Amino acid sequence: MKKIGFLSFGHWTPHPESGTRSGGDMLHQAIDLSQAVEDVGGDGAYFRVHHFARQMGSPFPLLAAIGAKTSRIEIGTGVIDMRYENPMYMVEDAGSADLISDGRLQLGISRGSPEQVVDGWKYFGYSSADDDPTGAEMARRKTELLLQLLEGQGFAEPNPRPMFPNPPGLLRLEPHAEGLRERIWWGAGSNATAKWAAQQGMNLMSSTLKDDEDGQAFHVQQAEQIRLFREEWAQHEWDFEPRVSVSRSIVAITDERDRRYFVGGGEHEDQIGYIDQHTRAIFGRSYADVPERLVEDLRRDEAIAEADTLLITIPSQLGVDYNTHLIESILTEVAPALGWR
Structure with a gap:
């Protein structure tokens, strides 16, 4: 059994052929x-966060709204760039969204990827050390603080003459969401960062790209990353079982709309590129085919087999009806044949 959800980047553009022409359209359609x-x-609704772009920006208002409108589906991010975040405020926002959804928040965080502007986190009031030009260490320090705060232990000295009565002892951030600490995921782009996630007691979120570390096919490298994560996890005494998600672009071609949009399109082989002009990365292929051939292709994907959660990236500008059809086709035409349902 696998949990199957969607991952949206929340693209919108005022182009007349777009089904999502404004930020308001994007949010309401999400x-x-x-x-x-x-x-x-379906099992999950996840959103990628990109600042300075016509995409999802601040995720917590949207996550809270989805939590209030749904009753079962997991809601989450994949991922939030921690370089832009204030961990204190983030704990309050995340706690509120989690409580509104009755404990369904799955919070994916990471150092993030190359952004729309140079050193965008600096515009948010943050700076990195001279020996940390990409902000990677800054993101890790903020993440460690976030995890500590989510434990819910008091740390702040109360005012002896407060406006409202305080409970005894040091105070914590409120509202506290019990159990959210175990639902934090790290978006790992390499084997080393996957092992670091295990050391910190975070679930693993692996996307459609990672560092090209041995020249093998993307899904083979990603499966190895997952195994290394689990091996590292076993070396620590965390009191819960970790989860692992992978994301894929998958389309089951079942009707004329699918054929019009996707037959002859997409990348059917892995691609090699560079991140930050110096890190060689491998980008996983996309899948688009009739269900019978799609099942055979996906059966050979080693990383999907290793993961317990699959996030389907969606073309958000094609609208709610089409994207619902896309997910439903995978749930009914593909997942049962692979034993995922």
């Missing part, structure tokens, strides 16, 4: 799509 995917049996 809520509607989450409700629709829950109705057809």
Whole structure:
């Protein structure tokens, strides 16, 4: 059994052929799509965060709204760039969204990827050390603080003359969401960062790209990354079982709309590129085919086999109805044949 959800980048553009022409369209459609995917049996609604772009920016208002409109589906991020975040404020926002959803928040965080502007976190008031030009260490320090705060232990000295009565002892951030600490995921782009996630007691979130570390096919490298994560996890005494998600672009071609949009398109082989002009990365292929051939292709994907959660990246500008159809086709035409349902 696998949990199957969608991952949206929240693209929108004022182009007349776009089904999502404004930020408002994007947000309302994200809520509607989450409700629709829950109705057809999907398991998760996840959103990528990119600043300075016509995409999802601040995720917590949207996550809270989805949590209030749904009852079962997991809601999450994949991922939030920690270089831009204030961990204190983030704990309060995340706690509120989690409580509104009755404990369904799955919070994916990471150092992030190359962004729309140079050193964008500096515009948010943050700076990195001279020996940390990409902000990677800054992101890790913020993550460690976030995890500590989510434990819910008091740390702040109370005012002896407070406006409102305080409980005894040091104070913590409120509202506290019990159990959220175990639902934090790290978006790992390498084997080393996957092992670091295990050391910190975070679940593993692996996307459609990673550092090209041995020249093998993407899915083979990603499966090895997952195994290394689990081996490292076993060396520590965390009191919960970790989860692992992978994301894929998958389309089951079942009707004329699918053929119009996807036959002859997409990348059917892995691609090699560079991140930050110096890190060689491998990008996983996309899948688009009739269900019978799609099942055979996906059966050979070693990383999907290793993961317990599969996030399907969606073309958000094609609208709620089409994306619901896309997810439902995978749930009904593909997942049962692979033993995922």
